[in-house]
Every structure is written in structure tokens, then in C-alpha cells.
Amino acid sequence: MPASTSSFAPCSAAPPCDGAVQAIAARAFTLRPLRSDERLGVCRDEAGVLIDGLLTRVARRHAALDLALGEALSTLAEDDRVLRLGFSNVRDYARERLGIGGGVAQGLVRLARELRGRPVLGAAVRSGEITVRQAQTVLPVAHGEEECGWVERA
Numbered sequence: 001m002p003a004s005t006s007s008f009a010p011c012s013a014a015p016p017c018d019g020a021v022q023a024i025a026a027r028a029f030t031l032r033p034l035r036s037d038e039r040l041g042v043c044r045d046e047a048g049v050l051i052d053g054l055l056t057r058v059a060r061r062h063a064a065l066d067l068a069l070g071e072a073l074s075t076l077a078e079d080d081r082v083l084r085l086g087f088s089n090v091r092d093y094a095r096e097r098l099g100i101g102g103g104v105a106q107g108l109v110r111l112a113r114e115l116r117g118r119p120v121l122g123a124a125v126r127s128g129e130i131t132v133r134q135a136q137t138v139l140p141v142a143h144g145e146e147e148c149g150w151v152e153r154a
Contacts, residue, residue, distance in 0.1 A: 057128070059131065060128030060129075061128055063125050063131050063132045063135075064126045066108055066132050067112060067115065070108030070110075070111050070112030070113075071112040073093075073094065073105055073108060073112070077089075077109060090102075091103070111139075114139055118143070120147045120151050121138070121139070124154070129151070137154065138153065
């Protein structure tokens with residue numbers, strides 16, 4: 001647990017994807033449920049297809065954010081960086097600062113580290129072509145020349 005959580009000051013240098021994250025957040029906040037008077041003309045079958053497409057795109061972009069979070073946590077885990085923030089490990093940091101479970105954080109770190117040696121698979125996750133779960137499934141066999149084939153199968 002940190003000695004003083006109120007003294008935490010974020011780094012002044014924003015990560016390269018900070019603008020993209022802010023753009024996603026701005027669009028997400030514009031999504032609102034329809035008012036009852038707006039729902040009258042909605043065809044339920046068509047709405048279901050549209051919502052399915054929206055949720056699929058959001059989930060695919062979520063995978064890219066998960067990977068970026070894993071990469072950042074992996075960097076934080078190096079040397080004594082997390083200790084300098086007042087935490088004994090990345091799991092504690094993620095739970096206390098980010099509100100995510102330690103096991104989830106450790107899984108994201110592990111995925112980010114394993115994808116460092118698999119550029120095609122990592123790019124597919126970042127672009128939303130495949131999900132984190134699909135990447136985890138093919139990770140043990142997607143090596144070298146076989147990597148592209150496994151990404152296509154995923």
C-alpha cells in the first residue's frame with residue numbers, strides 16, 4: 001500500500017496512445033439509451049443487428065486497450081518502478097490504483113510479454129482483427145513462419 005496516495009502525480013509525458021484513448025472515451029460517453037418516445041419507430045430485429053455490430057467493434061477495440069494496459073504494466077514491473085510508487089508489486093498497484101484484479105493485471109502483463117516476440121499476432125490484437133482470447137488460444141503454436149497462418153485461423 002502506498003505511503004501517501006494523495007501525493008501521486010501522473011507523468012507529464014502522455015503515452016503515445018493517449019489521444020486515441022481520449023477519443024474513444026469521448027465517443028463512449030455520447031452513447032445513451034433511447035428515450036421512450038424515440039423507441040416507437042425502432043424495428044427490434046434491425047436494432048439487434050446494429051447493436052451486435054456496435055458491441056463487436058467495442059469488444060475488439062477493448063482488446064487493443066487491454067494489450068496497451070498490459071504493456072504499460074509490464075514496463076512498470078521492470079526494475080523498482082512499482083516500488084518507487086509505494087507498491088510491492090504490479091498486482092497490488094493494479095488493484096489499488098486501477099481497480100482491476102491482481103490476477104487480471106498479471107494476465108495482461110504475461111500476454112503483452114509473450115506478444116513481444118510475435119509481431120503479427122500483436123498487430124492483429126491491436127487492430128481488432130482478433131480478440132485477446134483468440135490470441136491466447138493460438139499463442140502456444142503461433143511461432144515463426146507459422147504465426148501468420150495461426151492469426152488467419154483465429
